[in-house]
Amino acid sequence: MKKQTGHQPPSPASYRERTYRRLVGTEGLQSFQVICQETDLMIQADRLLEARAREQTLACRGHIEGYIKQYPRFATTLAPWYEPVAAPDVVRDMIRAGRAAGVGPMAAVAGAVAENVGRRLLDFSRRVVVENGGDVFLKTDLPVVAGLFAGRSPLSMKVGIRLPDAGRGIGLCTSSATVGHSLSAGSADAVCVVARSCALADAAATAIGNRIHSPGDIKPAIAFGRRIADLSGIVVVTGPEMGAWGQIELVPLEGKKG
Template structure:
């Protein structure tokens, strides 16, 4: 996320075809896209909520950019950040997620924004799916299937993660060392984490993915995932192999998802 330029704008971000989008489809919901600077969301809700979504994105960005203006190292550190109880909620969520996973707070930014916006939209819609760079917050009333995007892996979009009714909302976040622009020191094609906290799912996916460079690292990385409080499940795709742990139900994908 860039430093604030003195005014807020919603100019389109540089757009690259996001082939992982529509990994989650919910029948009956309306889909729309909202872009504000680098933030590019695909939202599904009961009705069009573009103006509400844009307002909440700007609020999230304002809190994050304002905090970075005060503490520039927050934007670049790769280590845990000290707790800041008086900071805005999205900042405390990012800090807590990074500390739980042992990474810097910006590892949680996409998931934190998705959840922050999603929970605000739940004031206007009974069901919401917010996708932010492959990180998803969702609150649905019936089970959905999320396709696992893994770039050039032979398992790409061949396996889905079936999610039951999501109660008050969950996070489903993916990190990759071979796809996308997010920082990862590993080479996994996909590390997908499920957690009630979308910020934690995002940070944990990064932390787990950082540990995988060969197929021999998969099981130790999953053992590490088990020790992260709040992680409900994880799926790893690397070197053509797949491994999973926790509250995850894998299903073969056949045609349209959702």
């Protein structure tokens, strides 16, 4: 399921291949793709687990779609969701993340699905990386470097974020007003957030990105993000300008092109 957007999902004729996925790789892992309707996951694990990944993806979609049928406004609201009703785990993750970041629950959908699928696969694989439209859940034994894709910015794929072994897993999510179909009220080329919760990282990236309309907004937007509990780091790219905060290590990507 895609994040809330003012556009229809792309048709097969208009679909643009996600070429940045070619720059994602973790040594020793098997890579495979799972596509379920609008959900398009690139997954890496110790072994091929397509059937189990598809099963969990369909389960997540079913839970979210079922909740939307019961509460249609859940799919469109840009405000935090406070409906006092029991919800499936993936929906609860979205609701909690939206409340923490001050945005609607659909701002967290890609991260929530990535994490829910990834955690299911951890029952069968020691290491897992699940990428869902630029939002990544990962559990690895060694540090990895994730390239920062920022569209037409001259900094795109020139800088990477080194992530440590993440214990039980970590979320790395990116929101952009110039790349992809995600809804953003700002104009940042990339807002990347690291958090233990992938849903929270997704929602926070949207909330921070909404506040950026020029390079001069980078510093106050990061200051806003620092007030969101449980974030580990923030990186913002707007044109040739970049700002960063938190427990993250930025590294140059030698020979990489965006």
